[in-house]
Amino acid sequence: MQLIADRLNRVSPSQTIVISTKARAMKAEGRDVISLSAGEPDFQTPVHIRAAAIAAIEGGQTKYTDVAGTPELRRAIAERFRLDSGLDYSPEEIIVSTGGKQVIYNAMTATLNAGDEVVIPSPCWVSYPDIVSLADGTPVVVPCQAENGFRLTAEQLEAAITPRTRWFMLNSPCNPTGAAYSEEHLRPLCDVLLRHPDVWIFTDDIYDKLVYDGFRPATIVQVEPRLRDRTVTMNGVSKAYAMTGWRIGFAGAPAVLTKAMNKLQGQSTSNTCSIAQAAALEAVTGPQDFIGEMVEVYQARRDLVVSMLNQVPGLSCACPEGAFYVFPSMEGCLGRTSAGGTLISSDEDFVTALLEEQGVAAVHGSAFMFPGHFRVSYATDTESLREACARIRRFCSSLT
Structure with a gap:
């Protein structure tokens, strides 16, 4: 007798959760990982x-x-x-x-x-x-x-x-x-x-x-x-x-x-x-003024990430109006091979190799029903964002 209902065959595990889980597991193994995959503010809940x-x-x-x-x-x-x-x-x-x-x-x-x-x-x-x-x-x-x-x-x-x-x-x-x-x-x-x-x-x-x-x-x-x-x-x-x-x-x-x-x-x-x-x-x-303070920080982070990613060969990053994500195109990287030997045939190949080779966790665009892109969350500290973008640049610059 079949145990699992047919309706579950119509869905997939949340890809954002899958990638965040993998990044946490790599960190637990002692790997140096910067996770830009989770849609979660890095601020503490206000006092x-x-x-x-x-x-x-x-x-x-x-x-x-x-x-x-x-x-x-x-x-x-x-x-x-x-x-x-x-x-x-x-x-x-x-x-x-x-x-x-x-x-x-x-x-x-x-x-x-x-x-x-x-x-x-x-x-x-x-x-x-x-x-x-x-x-x-x-x-x-x-x-x-x-x-x-x-x-x-x-x-x-x-x-x-x-x-x-x-x-x-x-x-x-x-x-x-x-x-x-x-x-x-x-x-x-x-x-x-x-x-x-x-x-x-x-x-x-x-x-x-x-x-x-x-x-x-x-x-x-x-x-x-x-x-x-x-x-x-x-x-x-x-x-x-x-x-x-x-x-x-x-x-x-x-x-x-x-x-x-x-x-x-x-x-x-x-x-x-x-x-x-x-x-x-x-x-x-209660008080709402702290939201404006968070927005100022997020905007500065957004500007940093957009600027740095637009300097990366093979990437093109639009400047968003809200939330705390950017969604750059990586189509300029398709068909090339990473330093670790991965052929980049899809956005999923791209984010998988990026995580394995440079320790940066992002989410592939296909998970969001839009291939050829990847999502970066800038809801993390500025120095981590700066380092992550530098690693993304190293990864893309090494493609052959």
């Missing part, structure tokens, strides 16, 4: 947030909560949406989950039937297509070229929508490119979506506070309120508040959907950790 968690423990906030999150946290998230983007959600339209990934999983599993399609611009986060597949949906991946800033055009969106399209999924700023959408970029997409009333929208705004050079990001409902009743606006505390391990993601959505997501979550994980919820409450209601 006032940690203090709120300690106070919650000492105050006995260690019991089950409502599945969708404590009333206090849901009210605070609704207010955060209002303050940040002018979005008007009631607490009943808010759900708190174990990270943003569970929000996506809940939404897709609660709504997709076999054969339903989800339009996903690429490059895209590695988990989007697999979550759709796990929910019996069909990911429709639409490549967005570097010449257009890795952003989807209205013409591409229109062409991708079919009678089977159930969702359009957008991540801005984007993992892995850092590309972000302003109101000007979103307006044509909203016009397309208004012409297709059966298509729901999932917008992943987890990096929206990490933007540079005065860029003003926008979100779908903010630009077109008429799409509110079929849009999920997702965010969380992982990136902007340096709280990845606390595992708190949240979303605002029409009550009919949050009710369905709550039902699903109630039969899977139930509520998120009560202590993490207390910390998240402090994060979204």
